[in-house]
Amino acid sequence: MAETTKTWRRSSFCAAGAxxxxxxxxxxxxxxxxxNLEWPALVFTPDEWTGFQESVLAMGKSS
Incomplete structure (x- = not known):
């Protein structure tokens, strides 16, 4: 069943409202x-989200 409520979770790296x-x-x-809550959210499919996370983690490892 699809989630229909918007339960937003903040990053564990959240600091000073950013x-x-x-x-x-x-x-x-x-x-x-x-x-900027009035801006539209970026929307990912589950596969796109996995790829996004992998890319972010790979960038962190290369710096």
């Missing part, structure tokens, strides 16, 4: 900037 929030909504993963 936060990224993520929610699972209707079978998608959505990412937003907590400072």
């Amino acid at each position: 936060c990224v929030e993520v929610a699972q909504i209707d079978g998608t993963i959505q990412l937003r900037d907590s400072k």
Whole structure:
């Protein structure tokens, strides 16, 4: 069953209000900037979200 409520979770790296929030909504993963709630969220399929996470982690390892 698809998630229909928007339960946003903040990044564990959130500091001073500059936060990224993520929610699972209707079978998608959505990412937003907590400072700009009027902006549309980025919407990922589960496979796209996995690829996004892998890319971010790979960038962290290369720096």
